[in-house]
Amino acid sequence: DAMVIQNPRYQVTQFGKPVTLSCSQTLNHNVMYWYQQKSSQAPKLLFHYYDKDFNNEADTPDNFQSRRPNTSFCFLDIRSPGLGDAAMYLCATSREWGSQGGEQYFGPGTRLTVT
Amino acid sequence: AQSVTQLDSHVSVSEGTPVLLRCNYSSSYSPSLFWYVQHPNKGLQLLLKYTSAATLVKGINGFEAEFKKSETSFHLTKPSAHMSDAAEYFCVVSRSGGYQKVTFGIGTKLQVIP
Numbered sequence: 001d002a003m004v005i006q007n008p009r010y011q012v013t014q015f016g017k018p019v020t021l022s023c024s025q026t027l028n029h030n031v032m033y034w035y036q037q038k039s040s041q042a043p044k045l046l047f048h049y050y051d052k053d054f055n056n057e058a059d060t061p062d063n064f065q066s067r068r069p070n071t072s073f074c075f076l077d078i079r080s081p082g083l084g085d086a087a088m089y090l091c092a093t094s095r096e097w098g099s100q101g102g103e104q105y106f107g108p109g110t111r112l113t114v115t
Numbered sequence: 116a117q118s119v120t121q122l123d124s125h126v127s128v129s130e131g132t133p134v135l136l137r138c139n140y141s142s143s144y145s146p147s148l149f150w151y152v153q154h155p156n157k158g159l160q161l162l163l164k165y166t167s168a169a170t171l172v173k174g175i176n177g178f179e180a181e182f183k184k185s186e187t188s189f190h191l192t193k194p195s196a197h198m199s200d201a202a203e204y205f206c207v208v209s210r211s212g213g214y215q216k217v218t219f220g221i222g223t224k225l226q227v228i229p
Contacts, residue, residue, distance in 0.1 A: 004158070042205060042219040043159070090158055102147045102209035102217045106158035 003027070004107035006091050012113045013081050021076040021110045023091030031097050032074040033104065034066060035090040043090055049074060050097050078112075086114045117142040119208050121220035129228045134178075134193040136223045138206035141187060148189040149207040149217075150180055159205065165189060176200070201227045 004025045013019040025032065031050050035043035047056045049068045063085070065077040078085055088111050092104040122137040140146055147166045151159040163174025170182040176199075180191045189206060206220040 006158075040222070040224075042221050045216060048216075088156075092159075102149045102207055103161060103164055104159075104217070106151075106160070108158045109156070111156065 004091055004093055004105050006089075006107035006110050008110060009108060010111045010113070012115060013078075014115055015082065016080045019078050019081055019112070021078075021089050021091075021112070023074045023076070023107055024072050025074075025091075025093045025105075026072070027093055027095075027105060028071060029093035029095050029105070030071075031094045032068060033092040033094075034064075034074070034076050035092065036085075037088040037090055037109070046076070048097075081112070081114045083114050086112055088112075117144070117146065117208050117210065117218050119206050119218050119220040121204075121206050121223050123223050124221065125224050125226065127226040127228060128196045130198055131195050134191070134196045134200065134225065136191040136204050136206075136225065138189045138191065138220060139187050140189060140206070140208045142208055142210070144210045147209045148180075148182060149209075150174065150178070150189075150191050151205045151207060153203045153205065153222075155202075162191070162204075196225075196227045198227050198229065201225055 007022050033048040034046045037043045046060045067075045088109045090109045091107040094104045118141045120139045149164045150162040152162050153159045162178050163172045165172050165182045173179045178193045203222045203224050205222050207217050209217040
């Protein structure tokens, strides 16, 4: 089945130690998104890629970076995690931006714990 | 500009009774509207979508929603709740045609009592 896969499902890192979360998709969608979701809150968009074009949200901290080496893969790098970065990180895809952008396919998420 | 208001942060129903989760939206454009469900520690799953076709939209697992432009609402309903419906539900708006990121509501947590 076509899907969005996130690895690992659970990640524990130390304060200040860089960490990378990965996402892959078999849907061949043009757009990939990274969201941060804290407990009992709505997902917050960090950035998205339309193909290779990177779009950063204005309020995304510089501590968060992303890479999309090809259509299928996208990575979220947190350069120096703080305790406030502990959250669920969701990867999503959509076929296109704009009118089809609301129909997104989500991965299961990576739960990040910072100790 | 666009926004979404989910009117209830928590809804509790008994198993077998109807479910109503309320969503109002605001948009400067013709909206596309979506409902997503999120079970604990899982990603979000699309339940249904409205994209300017039929105003009554049927989704998965027996859910449906009606787009009412005059009331700027897109409420989610289900005739009979099942225990497996217990989850968080998000109403989402985007622009129908054109460049606009999606806007999420804050979510409604549905509790189903046996």
